[in-house]
Amino acid sequence: MNQMIEKVRHIRRIQYLNSFNPIFAVLIAFLVSGLMVLLSGGSPIEAYIAIARGAFGSMSSIMSTIRFTLPLLLLAIAFTMCNKCGYFNIGQEGQMYASALTITWVQISFGNSLPVPILFLLMLVCGAVVGGLVSLLPAYLKLKFGVNEIVMGILLNYTILRLSDFLLQNTALGKPHANTSMSVFYIPSIPTPVLAVIACLIVIVYAFIEKKTIPGYRLRMVGSNPIFAQFSGLNKTKIVLVVAMLSGVLASLTSTGELVGIYKCFYYNYADGLGFSAMTAALIGKQSVVGMLFGALLLGALQSGAIGLSVSASASPEIVILVRGFVMLFGTISVLQYFMHERRKTKEIS
Amino acid sequence: MRPLVEMKGITKEFTSVVANDGVDFELFSGEVHSLVGENGAGKTTLMRILYGQYEPDEGEILIDGNEVRYNIHGAIKHGIAMVHQNFMQVEELSILENVILANMDTRAGFILRKKAETRVNELLVRFGVNAKPETIVAHLSVGERQWIEIIKAVYVGARILILDEPTAVLTPQETDKLFAIIAELKKDGTSIVFISHKLREVVAISDRVSVMRKGKMTGTFDSGNFTETDIACAMIGKQKVQLIQNNSDFSIGEEAVCEASGLWYFDDEALPVVRDFSFSIHKGEILGIGGVEGNGQSELVDLLFGMKKPSGGSIRFMGTDITDASISECRNAGIGIIPDDRIRVGLSIPSTLDENLICGIEENGKFNHNGLLRLNSIREYANELVDTFDIRGVAEDHQIAGMSGGNLQKIILAREISRGPKLLIAAQPTRGLDIGAINFVREQLLHQKEMGTAILLITADLEELLSLSDRILIMYEGGCTGEVSDVASATEGSLGLLMGGIKISEVGQGA
Known part of the structure; x- marks a missing residue:
């Protein structure tokens, strides 16, 4: 009995330590990246100050941070809900490009004939359908034939990216001899704070569904032990497919926001690295809603700070990519646990 | 020396x-x-x-x-x-x-x-x-x-x-x-x-x-x-402890709860894992299925509750055909299962006790209010079962990671038995447990028998097979090598021959 209580305490202690892991991962990432800057002859402190100023220094820089945070947050949620039920959704960029292509097509086909609100609605719906289907494909093939969804997802990303390049260059979707869509979206833009509120609402709704509702419960059970969930009578296949589709829909909403709200057109490779950044945000957030919020904010601030950095001369903006990479690296390994030598001791007891 | x-x-x-x-x-x-x-x-x-x-x-x-x-x-x-x-x-x-x-x-x-x-x-x-x-x-x-x-x-x-x-x-x-x-x-x-x-x-x-x-x-x-x-x-570390035996005189009903006839199952490599296996189990009966592990027992269990679909044959449960029924249909009809692997299949270790107990019946009005979980009544329900089934070592936050095997098995028993099954499939129900927990499980199974539940007991432990079963079937390479209806006169030796693939006609009853 005492042994058991000890064991439970030990597990709790590790869980507690693990909850601090992301903070350490971020700190170490900053330290190591700073060292790199130092080695290449720059001043890390200056660089970090410039980043901080670029991210939070003025009202407009704060707005810019929010602007970069929002898509990351939505994609992080989309990634997490799939991950929770055992489907590693790495294909978010592909889903975004696919829905961007759809949105562009809607704009070109109906832009002149439909009133703006209906056009916007049509874009949202069509984009969501295509994004959902693209996300569904690897999930379906995984469940049906055991295809590796990671390989499939990454390859789909490339395929759809190149397809968009081809379509933009060779069809009426794009400007002649350029891989940018020719259409300019003239939908009135929504102010950033309103967007932030909408994103926060989505986060809260997601958290509520996951924690307090029957579908959320099923999602969590399929995630924590799929065999048990199936054994208990839950329809695992259906749950995973529905979640995969919803995730694709969320990615496509993000895509619509970026295209309509920011770029006002579809240019080639506009979401480069966005999916991976969102995964990093989800990972350092330990897939908890609050954690993801901070994770997305951190990466959003870095991205927005990079603009500030490119103005100052002391270090190149690439340091931001460096930090992001190290955050991902140290976030995935349990740094704290390693240092406390807990790993070696948690060997199987027999 | x-x-x-x-x-x-x-x-x-x-x-x-x-x-x-x-x-x-x-x-x-x-x-x-x-x-x-x-x-x-x-x-x-x-x-x-x-x-x-x-x-x-x-x-x-x-x-x-x-x-x-x-x-x-x-x-x-x-x-x-x-x-x-x-x-x-x-x-x-x-x-x-x-x-x-x-x-x-x-x-x-x-x-x-x-x-x-x-x-x-x-x-x-x-x-x-x-x-x-x-x-x-x-x-x-x-x-x-x-x-x-x-x-x-x-x-x-x-x-x-x-x-x-x-x-x-x-x-x-x-x-x-x-x-x-x-x-x-x-x-x-x-x-x-x-x-x-x-x-x-x-x-x-x-x-x-x-x-x-x-x-x-x-x-x-x-x-x-x-x-x-x-x-x-x-x-x-105690004075003599006796394992509980099945010596209750409760009559076995006439009514067949579950009937399987001519079940076949071929695995991914097209090898027959279950071959032409038939049985029927009655109200209040403990039917023991013995045999060396890996002779098709776990596949048989999977067939019975819809985890796998039989390649041939049919299963009838309470008069209706459930051969092609889904897991949730089988479970809702009244099949309860104590799986042989309690960590991998029987429980979700990262989840809480509450979540483990309601899985599969979460839509029940007791736990569900228009799609929202009734967290309080779920917690109450869990506490009730903790008391009834004497589950010990439950943490304040109802996390189950770190609990002992015996208590984890009690959680599974609590979940399956509290749903009032008509057929309870118990696969290796006492494996790896200490004597106290073994007796608890046996007691619960016998209590279910008294209540009229049909129990399909799959075990590799001959002592358990002989002590609990009303009737025994031995599985060998997916088929049935013999039925022993006079359990009292059967010996471990005669069962052993059946387990080694020697047909009952060659052994003779109770020899």
Whole structure:
């Protein structure tokens, strides 16, 4: 009995330590990246100050941070809900490009004939359908034939990216001899704070569904032990497919926001690295809603700070990519646990 | 006489669980020394330390009177070999390749295959294994793979052979054969450590018996100085404890709860895992399905509740056909299951007790209010079951990670029984539990029988099969080798023959 209580305490202690892991991962990432800057002859402190100023220094820089945070947050949620039920959704960029292509097509086909609100609605719906289907494909093939969804997802990303390049260059979707869509979206833009509120609402709704509702419960059970969930009578296949589709829909909403709200057109490779950044945000957030919020904010601030950095001369903006990479690296390994030598001791007891 | 091996004051801790606590152990040359104790008593840990797989935190090991420190490679040099509970074999390789893996004779980088083949062949003949050195290990039966493990040990010239629960996967007849081999090895001067918790076997072959309990050595009995009861008492640290038996006179109903006829199931490699298996089970009846593990029992269970679809045959439950029903349809119709793997299948360890209990019935009005979870009444429901089923060690936040096997099994029982099943499938329900928990499970099963539940008991433990069942079917290679309806006059020996694939017509009832 005492042994058991000890064991439970030990597990709790590790869980507690693990909850601090992301903070350490971020700190170490900053330290190591700073060292790199130092080695290449720059001043890390200056660089970090410039980043901080670029991210939070003025009202407009704060707005810019929010602007970069929002898509990351939505994609992080989309990634997490799939991950929770055992489907590693790495294909978010592909889903975004696919829905961007759809949105562009809607704009070109109906832009002149439909009133703006209906056009916007049509874009949202069509984009969501295509994004959902693209996300569904690897999930379906995984469940049906055991295809590796990671390989499939990454390859789909490339395929759809190149397809968009081809379509933009060779069809009426794009400007002649350029891989940018020719259409300019003239939908009135929504102010950033309103967007932030909408994103926060989505986060809260997601958290509520996951924690307090029957579908959320099923999602969590399929995630924590799929065999048990199936054994208990839950329809695992259906749950995973529905979640995969919803995730694709969320990615496509993000895509619509970026295209309509920011770029006002579809240019080639506009979401480069966005999916991976969102995964990093989800990972350092330990897939908890609050954690993801901070994770997305951190990466959003870095991205927005990079603009500030490119103005100052002391270090190149690439340091931001460096930090992001190290955050991902140290976030995935349990740094704290390693240092406390807990790993070696948690060997199987027999 | 000086012992061949002396282990003094061995202590080994895993994260806060003390697996060995100041254990002394001696092994003389040419003796069979049994090491017994409940699961988790620390037997395997102690022997893995002797085998060099674990390093002790404290204590010393003396071989031939010299203090030694070594790892697995060193152990082989000292002539120590261990046959693990889970075989350490490369299934895709041949017997020969497996045997010489640890100890290859080479010349200029080439394996001297001819020489090795002759020796391996000799050993195969000596141990009566009906296989050629080039046979692929994956094609062998579980029993045969056990011989290969022992041949491996003899091949490297072991003078200390550790056998970790070798009889768990053997039929009684194969066990006899193993004992003959042990006797022969003993004659050659090999020392043998025999880990088991089957007392009868221990008494039959041991020169000395050491008993472990909760990481400590609680007693060593010398040859001729012990009975099963002595050892059992030392094992559980109590005066005699009886396992609960099925001697209730509750009548078995006429009405068939579940009928399976001519079930076939082919696995991914198109091999028939269940072949032409039929049975019917009645209200208030415990139907025992025995057999060496891996003869189609787990597939049969999967077929019955819709996890797998039969390739042929049909299943009727309470008069309706459920052959093609989904898992949730089967479960809603009143089939409850205690799965054989409680960690992987029976529970979701990262989830809470509450989440584990309501899985599959979360839409019930008690837990569900227009799609929202009624967290408070779910918590109440869980607390009720904790009281009814005496589940201990539940944490404040109802996390279940870290609970003992017995209590985890109680959670599963609570979940399945509280749903009022008409058919309860219990697969290896007491495996790995201590005596207290075993009796609790048996009590619950018998109580369900009284209530009129049909119970399909799948177990590899003959004692359990004989003590609980009203009727017994033995499975061998997916088929049924016989039905025993007069359980009282059946013996472990007659069941053993059936388990080895000899048909009932050849054995005769209760012979």
